[in-house]
Amino acid sequence: MPAMHYVQARGILSARNGMNLYRGCQHGCIYCDSRSACYQFSHPFEEIEVKQNALTLLDDALRRRRKPCMIGTGSMSDPYMPLERELRYTRGALEILARHGFGAALLTKSPDVLDDLPLLRAIHEQSRCVVQMTLTTCDEALCRRLEPHVAATHARFEALKALHEAGIPTVVWICPILPFLNDTEENINGLLDYCQQAGVWGVVTFGMGMTLREGSREYYYRQLDRLFP
Numbered sequence: 001m002p003a004m005h006y007v008q009a010r011g012i013l014s015a016r017n018g019m020n021l022y023r024g025c026q027h028g029c030i031y032c033d034s035r036s037a038c039y040q041f042s043h044p045f046e047e048i049e050v051k052q053n054a055l056t057l058l059d060d061a062l063r064r065r066r067k068p069c070m071i072g073t074g075s076m077s078d079p080y081m082p083l084e085r086e087l088r089y090t091r092g093a094l095e096i097l098a099r100h101g102f103g104a105a106l107l108t109k110s111p112d113v114l115d116d117l118p119l120l121r122a123i124h125e126q127s128r129c130v131v132q133m134t135l136t137t138c139d140e141a142l143c144r145r146l147e148p149h150v151a152a153t154h155a156r157f158e159a160l161k162a163l164h165e166a167g168i169p170t171v172v173w174i175c176p177i178l179p180f181l182n183d184t185e186e187n188i189n190g191l192l193d194y195c196q197q198a199g200v201w202g203v204v205t206f207g208m209g210m211t212l213r214e215g216s217r218e219y220y221y222r223q224l225d226r227l228f229p
């Protein structure tokens with residue numbers, strides 16, 4: 001069992017209808033902004049905090065809503081990190097969205113999203129479901145260094161194709177673009193080729209670089225020293 005602990009959360013939906021069922025992430029991306037000090041983690045980022053009452057809170061919150069809308073997840077913690085295979089909180093949340101007629105916008109780097117394909121289709125048929133997947137590099141050796149515990153880029157590409165074939169709209173985030181690491185024309189063109197072949201609806205990018213906020217900046221620089229001396 002990975003390092004984890006449970007907490008009782010006071011709320012689950014943000015003002016912009018986002019939710020994070022977990023805090024912290026097992027994927028280990030060296031550039032991750034979510035480990036920044038401003039998010040005030042009181043535990044190691046790799047130790048996952050599980051909001052034990054998240055599904056009850058979500059069910060209550062949606063029951064009180066008059067109009068359905070899209071509910072997003074994945075901005076602070078990957079909803080399909082390995083722990084999800086054991087706990088299935090993301091699946092539970094999708095079941096609640098489906099039951100109340102709400103849409104879903106998921107952001108992940110994991111092909112495990114396909115485990116929930118029947119649910120994604122059910123949500124998409126009655127409202128809307130969009131899967132967003134991050135791609136950073138076509139160079140799989142570089143991918144292993146930047147994102148050590150995530151599926152290879154090619155596996156994410158295959159997942160995007162499978163989602164497209166299943167009728168689920170997809171969007172790719174090409175970010176972050178890191179100076180001297182994945183910022184070559186060859187790499188960006190390769191990622192765009194993947195997007196085209198996988199029939200994605202849109203590409204999101206935030207230009208060059210990363211936030212380099214306190215906490216994530218020191219971690220990133222340490223990993224650069226270790227991996228790219």
Ligand code: SF4
Pocket residue numbers: 025026027028029031032033034075076077078109
């Ligand atoms: S998958 Fe996202 S949240 Fe998880 S470590 Fe990578 S960048 Fe951070």
